[in-house]
Amino acid sequence: MPLFLTQEDVDFYKENGFVKFRLFSPKEMERISKEYDDLFKRKENPGMEAAWVGDDMKKAAKAKTTSDYSVQSVHNLQMHSAIFTQLLTDERLLDALQDVMGTENIALHHTKAHNKPPKKGAPYLMHQDYLYFPFKNDSMVAVFLNIDDSDPENGGLCVYPGSHKLGYLKDHGVVENGEEYHWADPVKYPIEGATPIHAKRGEVVIFSYLLLHGSYVNNSDRTRRMFLAQIMAADDEQLEEKHKSPAQGLMLRGHNPRRDATMEKRFHH
Numbered sequence: 495m496p497l498f499l500t501q502e503d504v505d506f507y508k509e510n511g512f513v514k515f516r517l518f519s520p521k522e523m524e525r526i527s528k529e530y531d532d533l534f535k536r537k538e539n540p541g542m543e544a545a546w547v548g549d550d551m552k553k554a555a556k557a558k559t560t561s562d563y564s565v566q567s568v569h570n571l572q573m574h575s576a577i578f579t580q581l582l583t584d585e586r587l588l589d590a591l592q593d594v595m596g597t598e599n600i601a602l603h604h605t606k607a608h609n610k611p612p613k614k615g616a617p618y619l620m621h622q623d624y625l626y627f628p629f630k631n632d633s634m635v636a637v638f639l640n641i642d643d644s645d646p647e648n649g650g651l652c653v654y655p656g657s658h659k660l661g662y663l664k665d666h667g668v669v670e671n672g673e674e675y676h677w678a679d680p681v682k683y684p685i686e687g688a689t690p691i692h693a694k695r696g697e698v699v700i701f702s703y704l705l706l707h708g709s710y711v712n713n714s715d716r717t718r719r720m721f722l723a724q725i726m727a728a729d730d731e732q733l734e735e736k737h738k739s740p741a742q743g744l745m746l747r748g749h750n751p752r753r754d755a756t757m758e759k760r761f762h763h
């Protein structure tokens with residue numbers, strides 16, 4: 495018996511690689527939304543641009559230069575504000591994660607927020623997340639919390655249902671200024687060919703890091719805000735030393751069978 499989701503939700507996740515459900519009430523969302531906006535206001539600085547670059551991106555955004563589109567981002571939100579730590583340890587969320595992950599040993603990988611502005615909000619080309627942080631057992635899932643109602647008009651999420659079963663797809667991304675950007679072949683997997691996710695504020699989409707996902711340009715006059723947490727099974731093993739971030743490995747539920755407990759390694763990340 496699933497703990498929070500229905501059996502249909504769990505079966506849908508297995509078949510399609512994602513599942514959407516309501517998690518937070520309007521009152522809870524008010525609190526999260528306010529802190530989210532306060533955080534972006536407190537940190538407002540030129541170093542928050544997170545839009546991807548490269549010719550494929552310019553084409554997808556129908557832009558001449560990369561400065562024609564934008565996404566503002568803050569990472570590691572649990573290090574900025576306790577509300578986001580509380581969000582990660584929400585028992586309903588952890589129940590839902592246990593339902594799809596099939597383990598109670600659940601650990602944090604990292605969190606981030608993408609604040610997509612009106613009119614010039616950047617798209618995300620279709621991609622699998624595993625290239626950014628490959629793990630041995632592919633246990634990683636994303637928790638995508640919609641802070642605003644979102645749809646194709648305001649830059650909402652879209653997916654290729656069932657694409658988590660395709661395995662590891664060829665990387666068509668670029669490296670610029672030492673930053674890696676990964677995406678799948680945009681000719682084979684265009685954003686226009688994906689299935690849009692229409693989501694309400696407070697709804698969550700959990701998806702596998704092998705699911706092809708991306709998001710639309712925001713040409714509307716509405717902002718599209720999201721909070722995202724990448725979550726892994728505690729016993730999974732990272733395959734490459736990349737994407738290290740604060741509080742990585744923090745146990746959200748259960749225990750970590752692989753964690754070293756020697757004095758010698760107590761300062762290891």
Ligand SMILES: O=C(O)CCC(=O)C(=O)O
Nearest residue numbers: 608618623651707708709
């Ligand atoms: O912010 C978005 O719309 C998509 C972000 C995304 O797909 C990612 O960060 O992996």
